[in-house]
Amino acid sequence: MTLSVDINHRLGDFAVEAKFASAGRLTALFGPSGSGKSTLINLIAGLIRPDKGRIAVDGRMLVDTEARTFVPLHKRRIGMVFQDARLFPHMSVAGNLRYGRWFTPASERYAKMDAVVDLLGIGHLLDRRPAKLSGGEKQRVAIGRALLASPKLLLMDEPLASLDEARKAEILPYIERLRDETKIPVVYVSHSVAEVARLASDVVVLSQGKVAAAGPTESIMQRLDLLPAEERGEGGAVLDTKVLRHDEAFGMTVLSSPAGEIRVPKLAMAAGAPVRIRIRARDVMIATERPAGLSALNILAGTITAVRPGIGPTVEIAIDCNGAIVLARITEQSKHTLRLALGQQVFAVIKTVSFDSATTGAGLPAEADG
Amino acid sequence: MTLSVDINHRLGDFAVEAKFASAGRLTALFGPSGSGKSTLINLIAGLIRPDKGRIAVDGRMLVDTEARTFVPLHKRRIGMVFQDARLFPHMSVAGNLRYGRWFTPASERYAKMDAVVDLLGIGHLLDRRPAKLSGGEKQRVAIGRALLASPKLLLMDEPLASLDEARKAEILPYIERLRDETKIPVVYVSHSVAEVARLASDVVVLSQGKVAAAGPTESIMQRLDLLPAEERGEGGAVLDTKVLRHDEAFGMTVLSSPAGEIRVPKLAMAAGAPVRIRIRARDVMIATERPAGLSALNILAGTITAVRPGIGPTVEIAIDCNGAIVLARITEQSKHTLRLALGQQVFAVIKTVSFDSATTGAGLPAEADG
């Protein structure tokens, strides 16, 4: 997908002035509350007509105020998950789910009712009215409703915010599959770095209605300064790896990366499958000598290529492990004690258990990257 | 506070059958989507009349179906933050915020308008109508509205779910202060272990309308099996410590705990102040010999007192560090390689930077505990 946005829109005192292009499969809109994420996604959906500007998806001009083009909402074939569920109160859950099908040509229906219902765990709710659902259940139905319209562009506005981690962990892989298998482009609003890092091919960081940064996820995630202070712990290197083999005895999977082998809890993927891992900077320790008798299994050798001050009493250290950059966040005190300096040979130490569902996801097949 | 609940209530196919008592200051209701958290909090608020049972707060019987007691909603002096903001659409933000004051005797008003507005960062929205707010802004106003009613019991239903981490990090300390300084008892619904561990003195784990476990946070957090699989990474030991001194040179604070000194990024607390820290099991490494040349600053010596199988290829190891239990989550493989066994002397290694705002909060002053 190519999404290109160049828009000006005013809402009272607030103005969105956003210009960016994203060629990624899943573009994340990231930014603090009130930064204009929902406004931007509403503009893409056609729920708001911009004061001025252009929006094109895959070369199709959706809005162009100069050329007076405005593709109406219902012709955009979008699936939208709203921040508030907005279910149809007069229809059962099943009715809500089926709604979009009516308007989708049979040949273009790729979403399967049963599969989606199972995935979202809403099979027991089908006859219920929305008023009788819990907050998380509503949101799950809303996700299902959008998916079952078999959209050509999926817009999701904080779809998982009201879900528990277990449920998130079930839904995330499905969004990944959607992204990779059906090739549906997705625009995904989130304020969770973990979600963004795992799902997004591209990230657009918004701040007060303006684009603070935009680019591929890997580069945005490494620029910890772009992340909100409290989320920097979640930031770090994003590595695209491949499954090398499984270690059945200990239930582990060994991934091959330029930096060397990385051991993670076993993944249900075939050898050779691409896997994207995020190594949180805060999960990386630095050792000046190869540690022994330590439970951490992943020890990568590399060279310090950058030392940047972090927030508070921390420094961020970039280690080039054979071409792959791994970020570590350690205290000033440790840096001082270990006398770390640019160009020094060090070891990055990472526990296997720090790779969990929030940091390990299905990778983007190579040809789609960038 | 003592909150005692013994209730039976039916909603269609769903039944809440909850019996628990909590003497804590902040009781967290924890459980997956649809487990009955909102229903239970609505019962406590008086929004739903239970079919059968009793609810008492601090000895005051709010409902007793047998004695036909039912204190009406508006006499309970609760502040409720709903999962959906439920702002008054016909009032400005300021009107919404001021609403509760009218019904609070002047002498009992402890919440200050300016302070709350500043805290929530909604000063620029005061004249706006709710329809013109973003999702997160609505939720912040809803929190403010509940606080400004100066309630005697605060009920919060996933108040922070739609907020970004930066905003959460600003609001969490306030809720802690509320809990500790004003001694307002709080019942807090959340599906985030991080929030629960940081805030709660007591946790009630719900599952399909029933209480799966209830007890002080420390013990619930150590039973990683109670936590949803995907959240176990967040579980671990909760230690109550005290500020020993500050290390200005490196911007660190040294805490004293039974297990020894623990170094964390600098806290804005006076020496002697109680601090509660959570040591995520996944952040703890085990070394059989005291590591050298490693960036991790906290190395606690202890004895292995328990080895439990964890999820997947992991084991959970409890280490008794001079009376304080620290949990570590490591791979089977590491356990095997290091030949760990019960009673063995080991070192728990914890990075300083793994203590962040999600794991370090104002501790509960001693007299209130348990």
Place this chain on the structure above:
Amino acid sequence: AHAEDKVVVFAAASLKDALDAVNKACEPEVGEAATISYAASSALAKQIEGGAPADVFVSADLDWMKYLSDKKLTKPDTEVKLLGNQIVLVAPKDSTVETKVEKGFDLAKLTGDGKLAMGDFKAVPAGKYGKAALESLGVWSSVEGKVAQAENVRAALKLVSTGEAALGIVYATDAYAEKGVKVVGTFPEDSHPPIIYPIAQTADSKDKDTAAFLKCVESAKAAELFKEQGFTVLAPSN
């Protein structure tokens, strides 16, 4: 001034123009113009029964006057048959209908596919008179099915003047003033009970000017004004 201070007259609505003129002319004699409330005789009678502050009742027919006198709500000695009227057959102005209204005249044929508009023949005085006339002329049964009954005689007139109805039976007083219709013929006096507007003082009436008002209404001066509006004057002028 409050209505209580004045003579209050309850009069059938069809008398408005005539009675307004008389009221004005009588002002010097009575001292103050009377307050006149015009409505359907039925409504007025029931209102008097319900305690209305009326001093004088002028009905469009004898039935409603009798209704009140039977209930002793009027002063019988003041009751006078004040005015008379005629009923006429009218057609829309552009109609080509011509006939003489007499025994057995072919009203059905004249009406054709159209309707014969008249006041409700059970309720509206003009309708009752019209029906009686048609019966005595022996044509009722032939036109009964073509009758369109209106709420009042004015409405019947409207039906004719708009061309809705082919023919209509209305008071002569109404027909003369309406430009949209032409009078085809007048019903013989003896074909229907006499058309009488009786007047009486109510039993509750205390206003001392009432006698003066009644006297003036029954005077020759008033008679002239009534005649101007097409009424025949029955009360002996004094």
Place this chain on the structure above:
Amino acid sequence: MNWLLDLTPDEWNAVRLSIKVATVAMIASLPPGILLALLLARGRFWGKTLLNGLVHLPLILPPVVTGYLLLLTFGRRGPAGAFLAEHFGIIFSFRWTGAALACGVMGFPLMVRAIRLSIEAVDRRIEAAAGTLGANPFWVFVTITLPLILPGLIAGAILSFAKAMGEFGATITFVSNIPNETQTLPSAIYTFTQVPGGDAGALRLTLISIVISMVALVASEVLARRVGHRMDIE
């Protein structure tokens, strides 16, 4: 009960006719009523104020005046009346259809108001959600707006029906009072009230009229409640 139902054939016809007229007036007003309510609630166009005034006119005018205006417009020689008769063979004058027209017109402002209030209460964000799923404005209206305004629609319909059961002034002025054709219950009641001693007859017909309307009212309430239950706002 027997004295109540001991009616003359003409009276029976009046009962039947009233029900027919009220039902037809109600049903026939619904489509234009919905359309106008929609226009007034959502439209932004020049002359909206005028249209709104026009819709309210039958309420503001004395019924007799409305009746005259109908007579002038839809009568045999009225412009609309002549046109409809010539091109569609629809004749109102002195027909029960005219009574239905009069009743429909008199009840129209009530119906439009009820529907309009409901439309204004619809959460447009829900409609937008339907739009994102591919429903064009027509389908959004049919599948979302219409079901959501059902309670208002029912209220509007019952108001129109009840009004038609009581409407008299405009009807009798427009189509007069022809037994079996345009003599509705109110006309028959009116006749009774105009005769000394007619009170008993008037009372009897009034009671019948009340009973019919009550049945319709209760039915509408049950219907509205069921619809409402089906959809408690989310």
Place this chain on the structure above:
Amino acid sequence: MNWLLDLTPDEWNAVRLSIKVATVAMIASLPPGILLALLLARGRFWGKTLLNGLVHLPLILPPVVTGYLLLLTFGRRGPAGAFLAEHFGIIFSFRWTGAALACGVMGFPLMVRAIRLSIEAVDRRIEAAAGTLGANPFWVFVTITLPLILPGLIAGAILSFAKAMGEFGATITFVSNIPNETQTLPSAIYTFTQVPGGDAGALRLTLISIVISMVALVASEVLARRVGHRMDIE
């Protein structure tokens, strides 16, 4: 314009009286209208159907019948009329107050319906939220429900006003057609239609009546829009 305003003193009085009667009828109906709408929308009690029917009665009955019933009940000799006159000095019979009562009663079903529809559209979860903040049911009603139903209240009020401007049958039957006291515009118009050549006069008064109602209508729309803008549903 001049010919339009070239009225006799009696006609001017009719104009003034109509405005007074319609305004008083509207204002006086509001409190009981709100109360009944609330009862019907929210209440669950025995006899609710009956009450609902009673409220609709003036719509169902021919106005003349309503007028007679008022005369029988609130007339000088009627039970309620005698009681009110004796104990509170309130006299309706043949006073403008009686005209206001008749107009109020005739417009009552319209007002109650409009308010009731609005009440039924209120999101009760918002009211519950107010309850948690300490507002008792009365305050919840005053601070939340009432503002939220303002558009319906305005609609109900304007319907009642417009109805009062056109109401004739019940009024003339109940309080007769006494100039300066009970002769409202519709009664005056009626009187004109009852005399030869009265059409011009009737037309003139009708136009005045329309103008007054239109001003009220436009004002109500502006008010409702302002209220609505102030609160676009969240």
